[in-house]
Amino acid sequence: MYEKVCIKIGSNVLANSEGGLNKSRINELVMQIARLHKAGKKLVLVSSGAVAAARNSVAVDKKMDRVSQRQLLSSVGQVKLMNLYAQLFDLHDIPIAQVLVTKQDFSTREHYLNMKNCVEALWESGVLPVVNENDAVSVTALMFTDNDELSGMMASMMQCDGLIILSNVDGIYNGHPDDEDANVIPVIQADEKDLSKYISAAKSDFGRGGMLTKCRVAQKSAMSGIHVHIANGQQDGILTDLFTDCKAIRHTHFTAGEGYPAVKQWIAYSEGFAKAEVCINQGAIEALCSSKATSLLLAGVVEFYGDFEKGDLIKIVNEQKQTIGIGKASYSIDKANKHRQDSKYKPLVHYDYLYVFPEFLS
């Protein structure tokens, strides 16, 4: 089974229905994580639950705006959450570290590699990193959609072979989970096309993104070579059972695809950092979305929106304004405009620095 694993635990697994933390559930999960850690697995724990942890302890003025409420609850609750983890892991002699991140921390490759280095240093010292979004300061458009996205980015950054997402459902159902006829889908291929047909917008009481973001993250991670398991964190022994014989456990497994080089994995999650957009024509779309490794040539460009320099990330969109992919510009917009008529000029985006979203691949 996997050696490097990112485990994400959703708020509803960790919270009581009336708010506050479910200590016995967290204790049960800590015991399993401790066993895996002692077996030599390299683990990253992405834990939600800060906001839920503070629900019972701070009186929130109803007139306070939503952003301030989240800042208040998360900053109070994060201390409670980490305090509980520290106490429980201490019983197993496992030191833990708090790693709070914002999406911006992933924006430049240099900063990204600094974060990676930090987790590696923790691993080398036998410390378990416990990661959450820094909700107290992360309030702009550049937030993670939710911690599912954050866990996908951590798994990719640390080149994990497994990502386990624990929620309050057994996996992805082929209908609404409350529907009697709906069943958990046991295996989904990384390149499965139309997953959204199964997913309703329903969320758990404390959840932020819902099942759709879990699916998107799972698929993106699987395409980048990581096996993803979505399972029920409220089920006793779920983690150790998954490691012992995952086929025997009711859950959803996204099987890993071939994977991409590390730089492509970083680009895959960097849509929010794109400096400009390039609209491309149908022929270029067909070429980029085919199974053949193809770079983007200037001949396929219809229009540029915004300025970019050499090395900037640019969104690649079709004429309907859908984002097909993201790429790193090999030269600036000035140079691109100068050579627009030269159909043989070197590619604007080289294939090695081009990520096409799985739903557009043919």
Ligand SMILES: Nc1ncnc2c1ncn2[C@@H]1O[C@H](COP(=O)(O)OP(=O)(O)O)[C@@H](O)[C@H]1O
């Ligand atoms: N097809 C589906 N299969 C499973 N769950 C679904 C599906 N469609 C919607 N959901 C909802 O997604 C919820 C889990 O997502 P979310 O609330 O974000 O959990 P978490 O807090 O663990 O991140 C479930 O409680 C369920 O209500």
Ligand SMILES: N[C@@H](CCC(=O)OP(=O)(O)O)C(=O)O
């Ligand atoms: N960072 C927030 C969790 C946000 C979030 O994504 O929650 P969830 O959808 O339950 O994983 C917190 O700690 O409360």
